[in-house]
Amino acid sequence: MSTLPPSPPPRQRIGDDAGIRMLLPVGRSWMAIVAGYLGLISILLLPAPLALLFGILAIGDIRRSQTTDQPKHGMGRAIFGIIMGAIFTVVLALWAGAMLFAPHK
Numbered sequence: 001m002s003t004l005p006p007s008p009p010p011r012q013r014i015g016d017d018a019g020i021r022m023l024l025p026v027g028r029s030w031m032a033i034v035a036g037y038l039g040l041i042s043i044l045l046l047p048a049p050l051a052l053l054f055g056i057l058a059i060g061d062i063r064r065s066q067t068t069d070q071p072k073h074g075m076g077r078a079i080f081g082i083i084m085g086a087i088f089t090v091v092l093a094l095w096a097g098a099m100l101f102a103p104h105k
Contacts, residue, residue: 025074029065031058032074035081042088045095052085054078 020026025033035058038051058078065072 027070027072028074028077029058029061029072031061032072032077032081034058035085036074036077039077039081039084042084045088045092048085048088048092050085051081052089055081055085 031054035051035054038047038054042048042051055078058074058081062072062075062078
């Protein structure tokens with residue numbers, strides 16, 4: 001009578017370790033990474049609407065991936081991009097409005 005050898009333990013993916021995810025962008029939505037960086041430079045005003053857009057798209061991407069066998073991470077970066085993008089998009093709109101309606105000499 002022959003018995004089968006025990007099956008090996010399931011392999012853990014590198015993106016499953018929270019410590020590694022803090023150091024490397026593994027297992028994250030690429031849109032969340034882009035939103036985070038655009039959020040950082042949104043103080044320059046022009047990237048702010050893009051940070052807002054990519055943050056919203058990243059949240060959708062992350063939520064859709066939760067039903068798959070490889071869920072994506074990066075919700076914090078996406079939310080950061082949305083917050084910074086929203087703040088500086090408003091500043092950009094106020095500045096553009098002030099320039100548009102300012103009295104010209």
